[in-house]
Amino acid sequence: MDLTYDRVLRLSDMLDDYKPIKAYMQASQKMDYVQFDYAVVHNLTLFMQDPDFDFEALENSTDYILSVLPAIKRIFAQPLIHLKENDVILPVEAVRVVNSKTINHVASHSELWTDIKDGEIKPEKLLTRTYEDNYGIYENLVFCNVVDEILNFARANIRFLREMIFVNRTIEINLLERVNHLNYFLALGKLHIGYSKSFEAYYEIAGRCLNKLQFIVSGIVPRLKRPVYKNNTHRAGRKNLKIRKTNILSMHKEYHRVYKLAKYFALNNVTAAKEISDKDIAGLQKSYEYFCRALCLFSVGHFNFACDENKAFDLNRPALKFGFKGWTLDFSSAKVGKRNAIVLDIKKDRQYKIVFVPSVVDVPTEEERRAAKADEYIVCSPFGDCDDSTFIDITSLDSFRRFQQIVLRGMICADTERNECPFCTGKLSAVADKTIAGGAVYECKTCRTEIYDSNCAIADKPFVYTKIAGYSPREYDGGWLKERSTEGDMYFRNITEISDGEPVCPHCGVVHK
Numbered sequence: 001m002d003l004t005y006d007r008v009l010r011l012s013d014m015l016d017d018y019k020p021i022k023a024y025m026q027a028s029q030k031m032d033y034v035q036f037d038y039a040v041v042h043n044l045t046l047f048m049q050d051p052d053f054d055f056e057a058l059e060n061s062t063d064y065i066l067s068v069l070p071a072i073k074r075i076f077a078q079p080l081i082h083l084k085e086n087d088v089i090l091p092v093e094a095v096r097v098v099n100s101k102t103i104n105h106v107a108s109h110s111e112l113w114t115d116i117k118d119g120e121i122k123p124e125k126l127l128t129r130t131y132e133d134n135y136g137i138y139e140n141l142v143f144c145n146v147v148d149e150i151l152n153f154a155r156a157n158i159r160f161l162r163e164m165i166f167v168n169r170t171i172e173i174n175l176l177e178r179v180n181h182l183n184y185f186l187a188l189g190k191l192h193i194g195y196s197k198s199f200e201a202y203y204e205i206a207g208r209c210l211n212k213l214q215f216i217v218s219g220i221v222p223r224l225k226r227p228v229y230k231n232n233t234h235r236a237g238r239k240n241l242k243i244r245k246t247n248i249l250s251m252h253k254e255y256h257r258v259y260k261l262a263k264y265f266a267l268n269n270v271t272a273a274k275e276i277s278d279k280d281i282a283g284l285q286k287s288y289e290y291f292c293r294a295l296c297l298f299s300v301g302h303f304n305f306a307c308d309e310n311k312a313f314d315l316n317r318p319a320l321k322f323g324f325k326g327w328t329l330d331f332s333s334a335k336v337g338k339r340n341a342i343v344l345d346i347k348k349d350r351q352y353k354i355v356f357v358p359s360v361v362d363v364p365t366e367e368e369r370r371a372a373k374a375d376e377y378i379v380c381s382p383f384g385d386c387d388d389s390t391f392i393d394i395t396s397l398d399s400f401r402r403f404q405q406i407v408l409r410g411m412i413c414a415d416t417e418r419n420e421c422p423f424c425t426g427k428l429s430a431v432a433d434k435t436i437a438g439g440a441v442y443e444c445k446t447c448r449t450e451i452y453d454s455n456c457a458i459a460d461k462p463f464v465y466t467k468i469a470g471y472s473p474r475e476y477d478g479g480w481l482k483e484r485s486t487e488g489d490m491y492f493r494n495i496t497e498i499s500d501g502e503p504v505c506p507h508c509g510v511v512h513k
Helices: 005-028 033-042 055-079 101-105 138-174 184-192 194-223 247-251 253-268 278-302 366-371 399-414 479-489
Strands: 082-091 111-116 121-122 124-135 317-324 325-337 341-347 351-358 377-383 428-430 441-444 451-454 461-468
Touching: 005 138, 005 278, 033 184, 033 194, 033 278, 055 253, 055 325, 101 111, 101 124, 111 317, 121 399, 138 194, 138 247, 138 479, 184 278, 247 253, 247 399, 278 317, 278 325, 278 341, 278 351, 278 399, 325 351, 325 399, 341 399, 351 366, 351 399
Parallel strands: 351 377
Antiparallel strands: 082 124, 111 121, 317 325, 325 341, 341 351, 428 441, 441 451, 451 461
8 A cells, every 4th residue: 555654654643543442432332422421521532632742852853954954955956976978879960079989980880871972981870978967876865865754754743743733722712712612612621621731831842843844844845856856766775775884974074964864863763653554554444433433423412412311322333313403413323335434314494414434545436425325425534635525533623623514514404494593593584785696694693603595606506605794814824824724713614615714615616706
């Protein structure tokens, strides 16, 4: 299975992260929802961060890489090379070097002549010598391997630090807000409210490390197209290269610093990742399915919906009926093709079926999606960079809000009367001074949720989107924080993707003004 280093490193961590969930779920007997809620607080961990992470070791390694970065940049600009000589036969007009070997060769190869007159030979082609820059010397291969290790180290830790900083920022900001869902803070406390306090001691050093690692990546990535790296990308044997001390690595100032960094990586095991077998991935897939099932059940139970709290169910094959005012929600697990899925069947004025498919590696095909016969087929992935999937991970505190966001969309799509607010239990009323193409606008005065029944002019299909009355997006400089904070700033009350605070049409992918 061809996986990138970042993916292998994350999968290695996930083996330990999700294993306790699998063990608990398989060992658990039937329980009611109150017992399940109690288990989330005490035994069933649905959110975690590594409490033993060594920030000081990370900063020491990062500082050492920064000290070598100027030497790396100089090698990118002026690497050592060998000139490779080649004897080739070229047309006369392309020949630049003529020597005695050229004369002897043309004298003995008449097939290269075009004419001979008065003892003079007019050749068509000549043997000449060309010189080619050879970047594939041993020292440059060591250099390229060190560059790869630096990027692997930086990218893996950037992902980890971003998630930690973002989680801490989310808790700090949202604790002061009053426009979140009524059960948000209750759910937050059950998942891991103590995490915010334990992270305060490391927040400053985590921010420093993140800035340093981003600076390292920005200094290296634009230079990867230089010949010294580009020409050695697929060179045979480069990945299994053993480090040995050559004259250049000993005496050349820049290459010597790179050599010392390579030894540092090897001695300190900085970028080592566990081996991932197909058996490991299969076990991880099962654990991730258990996690998604438990988190989805927790999310539904903390979003207005209530069930018979005394009715026992099996965590491995849950079948529960939830209700809220005119809505009903049937929660179940099922096989969709060969995949284990979570099924939410939401009903009010109409039925709306949502199928969640957890997946740690592969992505379902279009045939599998169509076979589900659902209004929505959603792939849950623990990686935030997967296309056409929802980011659900044990290290992301907002994962339960993403489930609630999708439930909110199902409730709105199952409702055609628009009398009750699905978010806060308030009353919806039509807004007379707001009109859009395709339908009316409804607003809840309690939580300021706005529901728009619109129509896509390009695809000529109806769609629904939501806003918050009077909402204006926060200003960010861009980058990962803006990308991650977009939905958080909307408190996950948008049921479509948003761009600069405006809804993106699910049919054509553009913002309709």
